Amino acid sequence: MSFDVEMQFTVDPPGFTKGHGGPNEGGHHGPNWTEQYGMDLGASTDTAVETAAYAAFDGHVTVFTPHNPDNDSKTRYGAQFAMRYPNDKMGGFYTHIKDVPAGFGVGSLVARGDFLGNVIKVIRIKNPDNTFETITLTAPHVHLALVEIIGSQKVGVNLYQLFLDLETIYAENYVPVRFMEDGTPPEPQWSRKKNYVPVAGRRQDTGYASKPPEQTSREYQPH
Ligand SMILES: [Zn+2]
Numbered sequence: 017m018s019f020d021v022e023m024q025f026t027v028d029p030p031g032f033t034k035g036h037g038g039p040n041e042g043g044h045h046g047p048n049w050t051e052q053y054g055m056d057l058g059a060s061t062d063t064a065v066e067t068a069a070y071a072a073f074d075g076h077v078t079v080f081t082p083h084n085p086d087n088d089s090k091t092r093y094g095a096q097f098a099m100r101y102p103n104d105k106m107g108g109f110y111t112h113i114k115d116v117p118a119g120f121g122v123g124s125l126v127a128r129g130d131f132l133g134n135v136i137k138v139i140r141i142k143n144p145d146n147t148f149e150t151i152t153l154t155a156p157h158v159h160l161a162l163v164e165i166i167g168s169q170k171v172g173v174n175l176y177q178l179f180l181d182l183e184t185i186y187a188e189n190y191v192p193v194r195f196m197e198d199g200t201p202p203e204p205q206w207s208r209k210k211n212y213v214p215v216a217g218r219r220q221d222t223g224y225a226s227k228p229p230e231q232t233s234r235e236y237q238p239h
Contacts, residue, residue, distance in 0.1 A: 020192040020205065021073050021101055023178070024128055024212055026057055026110070026158050027135065029187035031067030033058035036155050038176030043091070050098070050109040053161040053172035055179055059135035061156060066134040069113050069158050072179075075099030077124040078107070083114050088139045090151070095133060099126055100165075106173075106195055109161045112136050128190065129213075164195050164202065171199060178204050188212050 025032070036056035037044060046052040059067035079098040088094070095116045100107035113133040126132075137156040140148050160179070164171045175193065182191070191209040195202045 017197045018194050019103060019105060019197070020194050021106060021202075022128055022190050022210075023073050023175075023182065023193050023204075024070070024190035025182045025187055026069055026072045026132075026160055026179070027059050027183060028068040028070065029183055031060045031065070031135070032183040032187075033060055035176065035180050036157050039161075039172065039174040049163045049170055049172035050161050053163065053174060054159045055161065055176045056155075056157040056159055057179060057183060058155060058157045059137070061137065061152075061154065063137045063152060066115070067137075067156070069110070069132045069135055071099075071126045071128055071130045071132055072108065072160065072182075073101060074128050075101050075107065075126050077120065077122050077126060079109075080121045080124075083116065083133075083136075085140055086142070089141055090139070093139045094136045097132075104165060105197070106162065106164045108163070109159075111159045112157060164197075166197055166199060173202055175202065175204075 036042075036058050038055050039053040042056075044052055044054040077097055077099045079096070081096040083095040094112040094114055096109070096111040097116075098107060098109045110132065112135065114136050116133040117131060135156050135158055136153070138150060138152050140150050142148055162173045162175055164173050178193065182189070186209065188211060189209045190212050192205045193202050194205055
């Protein structure tokens with residue numbers, strides 16, 4: 017058995033810079049898949065313009081912690097949310113994002129290409145003496161981690177190279193990725209890539225249909 021998930025870039029390609037590390041690199045380590053399988057997809061350091069983040073695949077939101085700028089720290093900042101593909105057999109975790117559209121929350125239905133917010137480039141952290149310090153990030157990025165759910169097991173997957181390609185040479189495409197449901201790595205189906213439909217077919221920050229009940233989680237400590 018297998019299933020295919022259509023995937024596309026997350027960081028708006030004109031604002032993409034480079035990868036700042038994938039699964040098992042840098043601060044990406046276990047035991048949680050949300051950290052270990054993180055892919056740090058870099059955004060422009062130009063703070064005069066925002067760099068948008070878009071949904072890499074269809075899903076429904078299962079965990080949402082809104083961005084509270086007063087709680088940002090050097091390693092943990094921005095909104096955190098997890099979403100699962102409609103069949104609940106794979107999912108993703110995103111963080112370091114601000115300006116999440118109104119109404120977005122647990123239960124929201126998200127289509128591939130939907131606007132998720134903007135990449136955080138400046139944080140404000142609280143010093144021990146309760147004063148605040150503004151820090152302009154030298155490597156702003158979206159942290160996106162992916163997981164396959166096989167039975168009750170969550171198996172992190174490494175699609176870092178795919179996402180670097182989707183941000184650059186295949187930014188004008190989306191591609192089905194085959195999940196095998198047997199613990200082997202998912203495989204992009206390049207022969208079936210399609211042309212990405214820009215802006216007109218993509219929901220911008222117009223808000224999400226209904227405001228679902230608020231729910232937060234402290235399970236995640238991404239990098
Ligand atoms: Zn990361």
